[in-house]
Amino acid sequence: MNSKESIASVLSVERSGIEVADPWSAIEACYDKGWTDGLPVVPPTDRLVDAMLATGPWQPGEVLLYEPVRDRAVTAEKAAINAVMAGCLPTYFPVVGAALQAIGDPLFMLHGPATSTGGAALMIIVNGPIREQFGFNAKGNLFGPGCRANATIGRTLRLVLLNCLDCKPGILDKSTQGWPGKYSLCFAEDEASSPWGPLHVSRGFAAEQSTVTVFAAESGHNILSHGTTDPEQLLACFIDAMAGLGSFSPGYTVIVFTPEHVVHLARAGWSRRQTQQWLYDHAWRSLADLKRGGKLEPSFYAEAARVDWLYSDSPDSRPSPLPSPAEAGRVFSGDENVRVHRGIGPDDILLTVGGADAGGHSAFFPSWSRGRAVPFVTKEVPT
Amino acid sequence: MRILDPTIQQKATKRTVPMASRPQSLSGATIGLLANSKSNSMALLDRLAEILSDRYQIGNVVRISKGDLKAPMSRVDADRLVGSCTAVITAIGD
Numbered sequence: 001m002n003s004k005e006s007i008a009s010v011l012s013v014e015r016s017g018i019e020v021a022d023p024w025s026a027i028e029a030c031y032d033k034g035w036t037d038g039l040p041v042v043p044p045t046d047r048l049v050d051a052m053l054a055t056g057p058w059q060p061g062e063v064l065l066y067e068p069v070r071d072r073a074v075t076a077e078k079a080a081i082n083a084v085m086a087g088c089l090p091t092y093f094p095v096v097g098a099a100l101q102a103i104g105d106p107l108f109m110l111h112g113p114a115t116s117t118g119g120a121a122l123m124i125i126v127n128g129p130i131r132e133q134f135g136f137n138a139k140g141n142l143f144g145p146g147c148r149a150n151a152t153i154g155r156t157l158r159l160v161l162l163n164c165l166d167c168k169p170g171i172l173d174k175s176t177q178g179w180p181g182k183y184s185l186c187f188a189e190d191e192a193s194s195p196w197g198p199l200h201v202s203r204g205f206a207a208e209q210s211t212v213t214v215f216a217a218e219s220g221h222n223i224l225s226h227g228t229t230d231p232e233q234l235l236a237c238f239i240d241a242m243a244g245l246g247s248f249s250p251g252y253t254v255i256v257f258t259p260e261h262v263v264h265l266a267r268a269g270w271s272r273r274q275t276q277q278w279l280y281d282h283a284w285r286s287l288a289d290l291k292r293g294g295k296l297e298p299s300f301y302a303e304a305a306r307v308d309w310l311y312s313d314s315p316d317s318r319p320s321p322l323p324s325p326a327e328a329g330r331v332f333s334g335d336e337n338v339r340v341h342r343g344i345g346p347d348d349i350l351l352t353v354g355g356a357d358a359g360g361h362s363a364f365f366p367s368w369s370r371g372r373a374v375p376f377v378t379k380e381v382p383t
Numbered sequence: 384m385r386i387l388d389p390t391i392q393q394k395a396t397k398r399t400v401p402m403a404s405r406p407q408s409l410s411g412a413t414i415g416l417l418a419n420s421k422s423n424s425m426a427l428l429d430r431l432a433e434i435l436s437d438r439y440q441i442g443n444v445v446r447i448s449k450g451d452l453k454a455p456m457s458r459v460d461a462d463r464l465v466g467s468c469t470a471v472i473t474a475i476g477d
Binding site for chain 1: 386
């Protein structure tokens with residue numbers, strides 16, 4: 001059971017590489033070596049890597065991420081090589097480093113989301129002045145292609161997992177299907193459109209600080225609503241998606257409100273907390289529904305925390321004795337009245353804002369895993 | 384031109400874990416079963432224990448389910464397995 005305390009914070013660096021004839025040969029060589037995510041990479045020459053390292057506050061051998069299960073330490077040098085390959089501008093490197101530190105935080109337990117059959121993407125939400133400084137996209141086509149900062153910084157995390165942590169498909173990455181967010185899922189919050197102030201301020205940072213918040217995400221759900229300005233009617237679409245059997249869990253939620261939706265909440269005076277509470281209160285399924293959908297596994301009744309979650313909103317006391325594993329899926333009388341909520345409280349629901357000014361399309365991202373998943377982690381970007 | 388290697392081949396701590404000595408026989412041996420807490424992992428291990436009992440006449444079985452599938456097992460559980468078992472089998476079951 002290694003911890004980062006058992007390794008040095010700065011390691012020695014010995015550069016190694018391969019000789020190639022020209023940049024085009026270099027691109028093919030990276031494919032041949034298995035160093036890519038399936039897309040071509042920028043050849044990481046000494047000059048490009050030096051330029052990348054120069055913009056960060058870290059020595060080349062400084063450890064940005066330690067993964068204890070594989071006992072691998074990702075230094076600033078290795079991070080810079082992968083950032084070059086991803087297509088990052090050198091100025092992006094402090095953001096890359098902060099994002100690696102975030103996913104390397106012991107709270108994030110990276111081994112789980114990086115290797116699970118669940119196929120999580122590593123979402124990065126950017127806040128603070130660097131959004132404008134580096135040209136992050138917080139508006140139209142928020143999750144889609146076209147913005148260098150969004151695309152390449154998110155991509156760097158995946159290349160680090162592939163190249164440095166052996167999280168290659170079929171080897172350590174056991175994703176059953178995965179999803180395209182695994183290529184890159186990085187965007188900035190549209191802080192100007194948020195009625196609640198910036199996300200990172202709500203998480204304890206100052207507005208003038210720049211931060212990244214990371215989240216292990218399943219594929220997102222488009223929340224389409226164009227017919228109402230009433231907050232509860234609008235949010236009814238969101239809770240319907242949040243309570244969907246396919247993604248139902250005691251885990252976390254990210255809601256990305258588009259400006260056209262969040263303005264209705266703002267005009268009605270709904271606070272961030274009020275919105276989180278309403279979503280949590282109303283995103284539930286009956287225990288009977290969960291059982292009919294095959295969501296109660298035999299092992300659940302052996303897990304105290306899971307049992308607490310299942311019966312936290314029940315008009316009656318929980319059954320005693322609890323159902324045996326063999327009866328986990330059997331619908332008992334009274335199960336229709338047991339409300340099982342998505343997550344375990346309103347703090348499990350992170351609200352952010354982004355997208356074009358026109359269009360009633362928001363997004364719901366469930367956390368990876370049919371269990372509790374891993375929490376959000378926010379780190380400051382060094383400037 | 385040279386391009387740099389983006390991979391990491393070496394472990395960070397460079398710790399070496401010596402191989403445990405191989406038991407000469409499993410007859411009467413206490414076998415540890417460490418499940419990752421998914422529903423089917425202990426079922427798989429239990430079936431394996433039945434086969435080992437039939438073929439090798441193993442002794443007691445110590446069952447441990449991690450509880451949190453994404454976290455390492457606890458030091459308490461590790462010490463219990465080391466202190467009581469001749470061999471340990473671990474499994475994941477999704």
